Amino acid sequence: MHVRFFCLLLISATAFAVAAEPASPTNAFPGTAWEEAAPQSQGVDDALLREAVALLDRTAGKDGARELAIVRHGRLIWKGPDIDKVHGVWSMTKSFTSTALGLLIDDGKCTLDTRAASVVPELSTNFPDVTLRHFTTMTSGYRAVGDEPKGSYRHGPSGTPFRPATQPLFTPPGSRYAYWDSAMNEFALVLTRIAGEPLDQFFKRRIAEPIGMNSQQWRWGVYASNNGVAINGGSGNGNKHIFISAREMARFGLLFLNQGHWNGRQLISTQWVHQARRVQVAADIPWAQPESEIDGRGCYGFNWWVNGANTNGTRKLPGAPPGTFWGAGANNNRCFVVPEWNVVIVRLGLDGQAPDKVWSDFLAKVGAAVQAGDRAKATTR
Numbered sequence: 560m561h562v563r564f565f566c567l568l569l570i571s572a573t574a575f576a577v578a579a580e581p582a583s584p585t586n587a588f589p590g591t592a593w594e595e596a597a598p599q600s601q602g603v604d605d606a607l608l609r610e611a612v613a614l615l616d617r618t619a620g621k622d623g624a625r626e627l628a629i630v631r632h633g634r635l636i637w638k639g640p641d642i643d644k645v646h647g648v649w650s651m652t653k654s655f656t657s658t659a660l661g662l663l664i665d666d667g668k669c670t671l672d673t674r675a676a677s678v679v680p681e682l683s684t685n686f687p688d689v690t691l692r693h694f695t696t697m698t699s700g701y702r703a704v705g706d707e708p709k710g711s712y713r714h715g716p717s718g719t720p721f722r723p724a725t726q727p728l729f730t731p732p733g734s735r736y737a738y739w740d741s742a743m744n745e746f747a748l749v750l751t752r753i754a755g756e757p758l759d760q761f762f763k764r765r766i767a768e769p770i771g772m773n774s775q776q777w778r779w780g781v782y783a784s785n786n787g788v789a790i791n792g793g794s795g796n797g798n799k800h801i802f803i804s805a806r807e808m809a810r811f812g813l814l815f816l817n818q819g820h821w822n823g824r825q826l827i828s829t830q831w832v833h834q835a836r837r838v839q840v841a842a843d844i845p846w847a848q849p850e851s852e853i854d855g856r857g858c859y860g861f862n863w864w865v866n867g868a869n870t871n872g873t874r875k876l877p878g879a880p881p882g883t884f885w886g887a888g889a890n891n892n893r894c895f896v897v898p899e900w901n902v903v904i905v906r907l908g909l910d911g912q913a914p915d916k917v918w919s920d921f922l923a924k925v926g927a928a929v930q931a932g933d934r935a936k937a938t939t940r
Contacts, residue, residue: 586901587633588822589771589810596634603631604931611924612637618917620891620910628805629925630813630903642805645776646909649888652795653743655779655811657695657862659750659758661831662765669753671695678752679745685723686732693732694746695861696839700735700847701742702728714851718797720744721783721790728847735847736840736856740794743862744782747793757781757789770810770821777803795888805905812894812903815884835861836884836896842870860884876915878923893918900929 587594598605608629616623626644629637663669669678671692676682682689686701693699702724705717720741729735747758754761759779767777780799782792792799814820815836819827842857858867858875866876866883876883880899887893891913895904904925 586817588813589633589635591771593630593635593806593809594633595638596636598631598636598928599932599935601631601634601636602929602932602936603636604928604935607924607928607931608637611921611928614924615906615917615921618920619906619913620908622891622908622910624906626805626905626907628809628903628905630809631929632901633813635809639805642905643776644907645802645804646907647780647795647798647800647802647888648808648886648892648907649795649800649890650740651808651886651888651892651894652779652792652800653862654886654894655762655801656743656747656750656758656793657835658766658827659754659762660691660695660746660861661827661835662761663750663753664831665828673753675699675745675749678749681721681723682745685725685727689732691746691749694742694749696736697738697742697855697859698733698736698840698844699739699742699746700727700729700732700737701739701745702726703741703745706739706741708850714738714848714853715740715742715794716796717741720794721748721785735845736854736859737847738851738853738855739848740796743794744790744792744796744799747782748785748790750793751785751788751790758791758793759789766811766814766826769824769826770814772807772810773804776807777801800888803907805907808894808905808907809903812886812896812905816896816898816901816903835863836865836882838865838867842868862886876919876922878919878921878926880926883922895922897922900926902929 598608612624625639625641627639628642672690675689676687689699703717703720704722704724705719706715709716728737779791779801781789782799783790818829819832837860840855840859857869858865863884864887866879866881882898885895891908891910893906
């Protein structure tokens, strides 16, 4: 037997040896700690879920399923041995940045169509028409000084992202798609100016503390200081990303699963969540930077990936329901939210880049476990 899989089975015995009594299938919200429940108590077939986890362990890189957390109905039904390990999650940071935008729109401080140059005058000369909508959908055309490719890094690697280049990546904004890291860092600067405080402080007060994120298990890297105010990394590059554990990231996913609602409080508007998780980039828009190999056309929302149809008409993750959306970062960091199953799945790691097929096949097996478990519960009623 594969050594890692044998260890995983031993771990899973502990993971499943919780909740001796069946839990209610209604949604729960974690307090200081998550309520843990056996999968079958939440309508998930135990054996099939083990198969799904074993598949991920074999195919998702050397970290396998060690930092895997699976939540159904607000209860933790699977936990790997390292779900409290804290490290950077790269571009998953982008979903936190766009959440700050949603909060600021809720507060009436800006709109999707607010021009960034009205907040950061340095953009007026070469980027006068870029809006917040363009930034959060990767259609801004923003380019910074120093954005020339650095080896295989071809999507906005500038170390000086707050210095606008004289030549945009493309014009007009909104006419093309280009996944671009320096644009997201500039976006963070714009949002910080609107908020009047660093984004990590803003996010902590409005989201992290209300949903109970352990302050020792997450932080947001600072990219630079502007006029004495810290600018957190908006993109996730340059080691200025969100640092977090899988256990705490699952809280963020659960907030979005619950459409911005948390245990009696609406922390971010349902309207924003619905917009953020919908396809916002048309599949037929031109791709400005195909050499980057990061194509969000037909499957990108407001800095969340969406299970929409690619340019070839196929769903990005065929094994997952259409409503699935997720935050994604390099090194196989993922936070999947699946409304059709009432499930949140977080897998973090430091081990490369698995293709979409790995995630699709894993989610298909999780879906089989959910469907079988739901059928079994229905027959016992």
